[in-house]
Amino acid sequence: MAVKVFIPTPLRGFAxxxxxxxxxxxxxxxVLQRLVQRHEPLKRHLFAEDGKLRNxxxxxxxxxxxRYLEREQTPISEGxxxxxxxxxxxxASSVEGLPALAPEEIERYSRHLIMPEVGMEGQRRLKQxxxxxxxxxxxxxxxxxxxxxxxxGRLGLVDFDVVDFSNLQRQLLHHTSDVGRxxxxxxxxxxxxxxxxxxxxxxxxxxxxxxxxxxxGQYEIIADGTxxxxxxxxVNDACxxxxxxxxxxxxxxxxxxxxxxxxxxxxxxRCLYPEPPPPGLVPSCAEGGVLGILPGLVGVxxxxxxxxxxxxxxxxxxxxxxxxxxxxxxFREMRLRRNPDCPVCGDHPTIxxxxxxxxxxxxxxxxxxxxxxPEVTPLELKRELxxxxxxxxxxxxxxxxxxxxxxxxxxxIPLGELMERVHELDSARDIVVHCKSGARSAQAIQxxxxxxxxxxxxxKGGILAWAEQVDPSLPRx
Amino acid sequence: MxxxxxxxxxxxxxxxxxxxxxxxxxxxxxxxxGKSKEVRQVEAIPNERLEQASxxxxxxxxxxxxxxxxxxxxxxxxxxxxHSHPDAESVPSLYDREHAWPWYSYLIVSVxxxxxxxxxxxxxxxxxxxxxxxxxxxxxxx
Numbered sequence: 001m002a003v004k005v006f007i008p009t010p011l012r013g014f015a016x017x018x019x020x021x022x023x024x025x026x027x028x029x030x031v032l033q034r035l036v037q038r039h040e041p042l043k044r045h046l047f048a049e050d051g052k053l054r055n056x057x058x059x060x061x062x063x064x065x066x067r068y069l070e071r072e073q074t075p076i077s078e079g080x081x082x083x084x085x086x087x088x089x090x091x092a093s094s095v096e097g098l099p100a101l102a103p104e105e106i107e108r109y110s111r112h113l114i115m116p117e118v119g120m121e122g123q124r125r126l127k128q129x130x131x132x133x134x135x136x137x138x139x140x141x142x143x144x145x146x147x148x149x150x151x152x153g154r155l156g157l158v159d160f161d162v163v164d165f166s167n168l169q170r171q172l173l174h175h176t177s178d179v180g181r182x183x184x185x186x187x188x189x190x191x192x193x194x195x196x197x198x199x200x201x202x203x204x205x206x207x208x209x210x211x212x213x214x215x216x217g218q219y220e221i222i223a224d225g226t227x228x229x230x231x232x233x234x235v236n237d238a239c240x241x242x243x244x245x246x247x248x249x250x251x252x253x254x255x256x257x258x259x260x261x262x263x264x265x266x267x268x269x270r271c272l273y274p275e276p277p278p279p280g281l282v283p284s285c286a287e288g289g290v291l292g293i294l295p296g297l298v299g300v301x302x303x304x305x306x307x308x309x310x311x312x313x314x315x316x317x318x319x320x321x322x323x324x325x326x327x328x329x330x331f332r333e334m335r336l337r338r339n340p341d342c343p344v345c346g347d348h349p350t351i352x353x354x355x356x357x358x359x360x361x362x363x364x365x366x367x368x369x370x371x372x373x374p375e376v377t378p379l380e381l382k383r384e385l386x387x388x389x390x391x392x393x394x395x396x397x398x399x400x401x402x403x404x405x406x407x408x409x410x411x412x413i414p415l416g417e418l419m420e421r422v423h424e425l426d427s428a429r430d431i432v433v434h435c436k437s438g439a440r441s442a443q444a445i446q447x448x449x450x451x452x453x454x455x456x457x458x459x460k461g462g463i464l465a466w467a468e469q470v471d472p473s474l475p476r477x
Numbered sequence: 478m479x480x481x482x483x484x485x486x487x488x489x490x491x492x493x494x495x496x497x498x499x500x501x502x503x504x505x506x507x508x509x510x511g512k513s514k515e516v517r518q519v520e521a522i523p524n525e526r527l528e529q530a531s532x533x534x535x536x537x538x539x540x541x542x543x544x545x546x547x548x549x550x551x552x553x554x555x556x557x558x559x560h561s562h563p564d565a566e567s568v569p570s571l572y573d574r575e576h577a578w579p580w581y582s583y584l585i586v587s588v589x590x591x592x593x594x595x596x597x598x599x600x601x602x603x604x605x606x607x608x609x610x611x612x613x614x615x616x617x618x619x
Contacts, residue, residue, distance in 0.1 A: 008545075008578075009509075009545075009554050009555060009580065009581075010578040010579050010580035010581045011578070011579065011580070012580075013579070013580060014579070014603075041603070044604070044605055045578070045579060045605070056576050056578075058538035060538075060542075065538070083542075085538040085541055085542055085545075086538065086541050086578050086581075087535065087536060087537050087538040087540075087541060088502075088504075088534075088535070088536040088541060088558050088576070088578075088581075089526075089533065089534065089535045089536070089572075089576040090502075090533070090534060090558075090560055090569070090570070090572060090573040090576050090577070090583070091500050091526075091532050091533035091534045091560060091562070091570065091572060091573070117564075121532075220571075243606045243607045263568065264568060264569055264574075264599070264607045264608040264609070265568065265597070265599070265608065265609060265610040266568075312532075312565055312570055313564070313565060314565075315566060316566065318568070
């Protein structure tokens with residue numbers, strides 16, 4: 001049977017700009033299948049992923065809605081016309097299909113339920129939500145603890161690390177007895193103990209360009225608690241590519257930042273920082289330290305933004321960068337705008353798939369480690385010193401680190417002061433440079449090489465390796 | 478680009494304000510030239526969603542057919558729809574996206590404590606991956 005199918009204005013661009021298409025078929029379903037075969041781009045607008053007509057797509061046979069006939073099985077007669085007619089729906093969101101709350105959940109969440117901004121609907125929305133936390137460390141601890149307590153139904157965690165003594169000052173998910181255990185094992189126990197209603201999904205793996213898109217696809221909101229630039233750019237780009245909001249937080253020493261990136265029309269992390277800083281310029285928390293409370297504050301701000309996004313309430317941090325200074329105890333705010341030239345979220349994006357983020361951030365192994373400079377192992381240095389060789393030991397760590405532990409007879413010039421205090425060094429002598437684990441001392445050697453120093457060696461593995469291999473009485477930090 | 482006179486925008490804001498705390502909605506009719514549209518008339522439409530009307534709106538296909546008919550009589554098209562977000566931002570929700578059509582302009586008015594605060598215009602991306610901002614040009618003086 002030949003039939004005319006009338007295409008509504010918003011879809012004509014996908015059907016050759018025609019007002020109608022003439023097709024053959026004996027039932028509505030057959031005609032519609034032929035329509036999307038002929039005009040493939042129409043398919044995603046008419047049919048949902050399960051292959052059923054989207055529920056706001058209405059089909060009229062002549063003047064009758066097919067829902068009142070035999071739906072898609074409605075037979076077609078010669079000369080009939082089919083019209084696709086939109087219905088328009090929207091608004092903050094729908095409660096249909098939201099999971100119900102059991103009586104014990106109603107008791108548990110009662111302080112939420114009595115607020116109109118949350119209510120039964122909001123709490124059910126939280127229960128339905130799927131949130132992925134990247135990292136189960138400083139930021140990931142308050143984030144996941146509060147999201148679990150608040151009743152977020154599915155909480156994913158990605159981490160591959162094990163608990164270390166130096167984590168305990170701020171990573172409240174992990175207790176002293178957890179040292180040496182995988183962080184995710186420890187996290188699962190704590191989160192389930194706080195709220196057994198929550199499904200905790202652990203992903204014991206490093207987040208990479210290979211697995212990020214697939215993983216993000218399983219969640220609705222991504223909360224970034226990472227501590228390094230390659231992963232931060234990876235999380236951002238994967239959020240833009242999968243259309244998931246990126247609830248961002250970062251911390252250093254006494255200062256923190258938070259924002260919400262990659263919301264529809266809003267800026268992403270690359271709009272704020274198109275390029276990573278040169279490697280080594282911005283120290284990590286392991287190098288520069290961090291106030292233990294700071295991730296608590298910033299992670300809780302992230303958790304708040306996650307909850308607001310789920311509830312669809314309030315003003316999110318999208319388009320604003322919140323800056324916090326714990327010493328001044330002050331919050332500041334910067335307006336952010338989406339950059340139309342942004343390589344990932346701009347009008348003409350050049351990045352359409354995930355890239356190599358280690359390379360992008362300049363931390364390829366050749367550059368990041370100290371193989372470019374001559375090295376000496378702790379045992380070799382010990383032998384030379386014991387043998388009476390004239391070796392000048394230069395410690396480029398910061399004074400608080402030197403206070404924790406230092407090598408005998410070492411000379412201390414923090415890396416940041418090196419260029420001004422270079423006159424304290426004798427370029428004719430053998431100099432061994434060390435820091436905590438070898439990265440800053442390698443930088444120091446590169447700087448000194450440029451000034452003409454030639455007899456420089458890097459203590460391999462820094463004072464940590466010395467403590468391990470030579471002097472176990474030295475405290476490790 | 479969606480061009481709209483200040484007077485018509487005022488009508489949209491007024492309707493959003495009057496509907497508060499429920500969502501108000503309506504259609505925008507006018508001329509479309511390629512990707513630029515000029516609104517000639519706005520029509521408030523009763524929210525057909527009776528339940529949860531503070532968070533949702535519905536304009537049935539029956540109403541849309543009527544709109545199409547009226548627009549065609551004047552040589553216009555249905556350019557898009559406006560709706561309000563009571564006490565929420567003028568940013569499309571996931572629900573908005575799931576129910577959106579391409580090409581149409583979606584104007585969202587944020588209403589806070591009964592006052593229309595700001596409005597933004599959006600288009601669904603062709604691949605349905607999300608919305609993009611559509612430039613909103615307000616014509617005419619105060």
